[in-house]
Amino acid sequence: VPFTDIAVAIQISFTYFTIIYLTGLGGLFSERSGIVNIGLEGLMIVGTVTGAFGARFFTDTLELGLPWGPLFGLLFGALCGAVFASVHAVATISFRVDHIVSGVVINLVAIGLARFLSYAFFNGQSTQSDPGGPHLARLDIPLLSSLPGGLDRAFEGLSPIVVLAALMVFPVWYSLNRLRWGLRLRSCGENPEATRSLGVSVPLYRYQGVLLSGAFAGASGAFLAAEVIGNWREGQTLGLGFIALAALILSNWNPIRLMFFAWLFGFAVAIPLRLNDAPVISLLPEQFIRMIPYIVTIVAIAGFVGRVRPPAAAGKAYEGGGGT
Amino acid sequence: LATEGMAAPVAVSRSRPAWLEGLVGQLVALLASFMIALLAGSLLILAYGESPAGVYSSIFEASLGSVDGIGYVLAIATPLIFSALAVAICFKGGLFNIGVEGQYIFAMVVAAWAEVSLGFLPAPLLLSATLIAAMVGGMVWAAVPGILKVRTGAHEVVTTIMMNGIAVSFLAWALNGPLRFNDAPEGAFVDLRSNLFPEQGLVGDIGEIFGVTPGAHLSWLLFLAISAAVVVWFLIRRTRLGYEARAVGSSPGSARAGGVSIGATQLRLFLISGALAGLVGMQQILADRGYLPQNFVVALGFTGIAVAFLGQNNPIGIVFAAILWGVLSRGEVALQIQSEIPREFIIILQGILILSVVITYQIAKRRLAARQLQLAGEAGELVDSAGPSESGGPRGPEETGAEAFAPVDERGAT
Numbered sequence: 096v097p098f099t100d101i102a103v104a105i106q107i108s109f110t111y112f113t114i115i116y117l118t119g120l121g122g123l124f125s126e127r128s129g130i131v132n133i134g135l136e137g138l139m140i141v142g143t144v145t146g147a148f149g150a151r152f153f154t155d156t157l158e159l160g161l162p163w164g165p166l167f168g169l170l171f172g173a174l175c176g177a178v179f180a181s182v183h184a185v186a187t188i189s190f191r192v193d194h195i196v197s198g199v200v201i202n203l204v205a206i207g208l209a210r211f212l213s214y215a216f217f218n219g220q221s222t223q224s225d226p227g228g229p230h231l232a233r234l235d236i237p238l239l240s241s242l243p244g245g246l247d248r249a250f251e252g253l254s255p256i257v258v259l260a261a262l263m264v265f266p267v268w269y270s271l272n273r274l275r276w277g278l279r280l281r282s283c284g285e286n287p288e289a290t291r292s293l294g295v296s297v298p299l300y301r302y303q304g305v306l307l308s309g310a311f312a313g314a315s316g317a318f319l320a321a322e323v324i325g326n327w328r329e330g331q332t333l334g335l336g337f338i339a340l341a342a343l344i345l346s347n348w349n350p351i352r353l354m355f356f357a358w359l360f361g362f363a364v365a366i367p368l369r370l371n372d373a374p375v376i377s378l379l380p381e382q383f384i385r386m387i388p389y390i391v392t393i394v395a396i397a398g399f400v401g402r403v404r405p406p407a408a409a410g411k412a413y414e415g416g417g418g419t
Numbered sequence: 420l421a422t423e424g425m426a427a428p429v430a431v432s433r434s435r436p437a438w439l440e441g442l443v444g445q446l447v448a449l450l451a452s453f454m455i456a457l458l459a460g461s462l463l464i465l466a467y468g469e470s471p472a473g474v475y476s477s478i479f480e481a482s483l484g485s486v487d488g489i490g491y492v493l494a495i496a497t498p499l500i501f502s503a504l505a506v507a508i509c510f511k512g513g514l515f516n517i518g519v520e521g522q523y524i525f526a527m528v529v530a531a532w533a534e535v536s537l538g539f540l541p542a543p544l545l546l547s548a549t550l551i552a553a554m555v556g557g558m559v560w561a562a563v564p565g566i567l568k569v570r571t572g573a574h575e576v577v578t579t580i581m582m583n584g585i586a587v588s589f590l591a592w593a594l595n596g597p598l599r600f601n602d603a604p605e606g607a608f609v610d611l612r613s614n615l616f617p618e619q620g621l622v623g624d625i626g627e628i629f630g631v632t633p634g635a636h637l638s639w640l641l642f643l644a645i646s647a648a649v650v651v652w653f654l655i656r657r658t659r660l661g662y663e664a665r666a667v668g669s670s671p672g673s674a675r676a677g678g679v680s681i682g683a684t685q686l687r688l689f690l691i692s693g694a695l696a697g698l699v700g701m702q703q704i705l706a707d708r709g710y711l712p713q714n715f716v717v718a719l720g721f722t723g724i725a726v727a728f729l730g731q732n733n734p735i736g737i738v739f740a741a742i743l744w745g746v747l748s749r750g751e752v753a754l755q756i757q758s759e760i761p762r763e764f765i766i767i768l769q770g771i772l773i774l775s776v777v778i779t780y781q782i783a784k785r786r787l788a789a790r791q792l793q794l795a796g797e798a799g800e801l802v803d804s805a806g807p808s809e810s811g812g813p814r815g816p817e818e819t820g821a822e823a824f825a826p827v828d829e830r831g832a833t
Contacts, residue, residue, distance in 0.1 A: 207766025
């Protein structure tokens with residue numbers, strides 16, 4: 096295998112890392128606050144259609160140009176993700192609907208909602224938008240992109256959002272582990288009764304957790320549609336929301352470990368795209384490689400290789416306050 | 420266990436019987452959610468500058484207003500009945516099978532393999548073999564999360580989600596590899612699919628008997644689905660397994676104390692659920708298409724969860740819920756022809772309906788539980804707060820996905 100192919104596969108893996116990591120961080124905030132969110136895929140879908148529209152709208156219609164147009168497009172996707180996530184928040188927190196049921200509904204509704212929005216956004220095209228939308232200028236990472244031996248290819252032509260996503264680990268880790276806000280959010284997910292007895296409003300923090308999950312997943316979808324592909328297309332999330340969920344579980348709901356698993360699964364997605372001729376890999380059908388993240392997660396959740404421990408109160412209905 | 424059926428007789432005798440109260444509560448919740456969905460839909464329609472009454476009546480006209488329309492509706496409902504039943508039977512035992520999606524996808528591959536490789540068999544044998552293969556396929560795919568749940572405590576929600584992902588790739592592999600078609604003329608542009616199934620391997624069209632257009636693809640799988648609903652009802656209400664399932668679902672602790680093996684019960688439920696899920700894809704490949712396509716209709720498993728909720732996990736209710744879902748889906752055609760509203764409006768309407776159903780049930784259930792607790796309190800009786808779950812309503816957070824992601828036995832280990 097040419098060395099450059101490996102480097103390019105790594106470059107592609109950074110892109111998928113970004114999608115999986117941003118969505119995974121979304122799930123992290125929600126589940127750390129105690130609300131299980133299997134609707135990540137649906138939130139991402141809403142992010143893709145609104146993000147693709149936002150990038151065009153802010154760049155061309157409002158003539159903001161680069162880089163502000165695509166950036167606002169990304170924020171628009173995040174905003175719409177958060178708005179859509181509020182459905183999950185209201186259902187699970189205020190009405191105490193089963194978290195899984197609500198998450199399934201989110202995923203189901205998202206498909207229809209995306210078509211509905213697409214029809215309105217893109218002149219009656221309900222399953223895709225015109226290709227070639229605006230995106231941020233590509234970035235060569237300083238120093239790393241001048242590595243010798245073809246390795247430089249891995250760090251060339253990346254979207255700035257990739258770097259931004261990787262840097263997110265610092266504020267996320269800091270806010271969850273050092274800020275009062277984050278400690279309270281986490282204690283809502285571990286022991287809501289005790290948290291409440293300290294005078295903290297559990298529903299308030301859980302709302303924030305779920306809305307953040309929508310914002311992150313929405314931004315991730317917007318990145319996928321606008322930055323990576325250049326247009327919206329039905330089904331383009333390819334189950335990456337579920338892969339993000341898998342990475343989140345394996346990471347033990349930890350933002351630093353999540354980075355590793357998001358990159359690992361991103362690399363698994365990139366292998367069939369670039370490394371088909373490599374030894375060993377060429378013997379495996381590409382579809383089998385696509386199964387890897389799911390299989391690894393099943394093995395881990397079944398406890399064959401160590402245990403994962405989720406937030407203790409995640410998924411449990413909480414009776415105190417915010418009632419019906 | 421005996422306390423289940425006779426919760427606070429004193430309290431109950433002071434008002435309506437508990438089952439009647441439960442039923443009334445469910446119906447009120449159902450009606451309320453219909454009203455909410457219709458109202459929200461009306462607002463959307465008004466936003467498009469059209470008349471809600473006109474749009475709703477054209478949806479009705481397109482679906483139930485003609486024999487053909489009814490045929491289309493029933494054909495849409497057929498797979499949904501199977502998939503909602505698969506979800507519901509697991510619900511009864513406190514399990515959440517969101518893997519129906521993967522189970523029917525895997526089963527379609529197995530069934531297609533049977534069709535393609537057993538084409539020499541005569542009609543009844545080939546069809547039976549295919550249907551059995553599909554059911555076995557569904558069971559195999561459901562057995563993995565079932566066994567893992569029982570043996571290791573791995574939560575079925577997580578494992579079934581992952582199994583769904585694997586099934587999608589498995590189908591893609593099969594269509595690119597062993598099942599890839601070779602019956603199309605060289606150079607012809609054909610979407611990726613399997614070989615066409617032999618003529619005698621397809622399910623018969625029953626539309627012409629009732630004067631329904633062949634385009635509806637109404638097949639006798641509909642009767643199989645309705646029979647399955649009756650069988651599931653019987654299973655839940657009249658057999659030992661059904662009794663144990665309900666016991667496990669409403670109160671695992673007392674079920675265990677009563678001598679019920681929770682693991683064995685849950686595994687059996689998962690296998691039955693998988694068999695039902697296996698039949699979900701049959702309408703599609705044996706009646707609609709006649710081959711296994713790459714661009715198959717997805718999300719039938721997830722839609723089944725919505726239909727199960729709409730039908731309150733009651734097998735007979737599920738048949739009607741699936742038909743209602745079919746009515747709405749068929750309404751897309753009316754919108755396309757007769758109005759400016761995009762057809763996607765229907766999916767939004769279905770989404771609003773299912774959301775309001777889920778929320779109103781939850782409210783109704785809580786009110787009912789509170790009421791029974793209050794009545795019991797007045798009668799000076801301590802009552803098991805599980806209360807209305809006996810009436811078969813949708814389960815609340817305490818009983819289903821409650822501890823999703825939280826294997827109970829392992830606390831603190833990293």
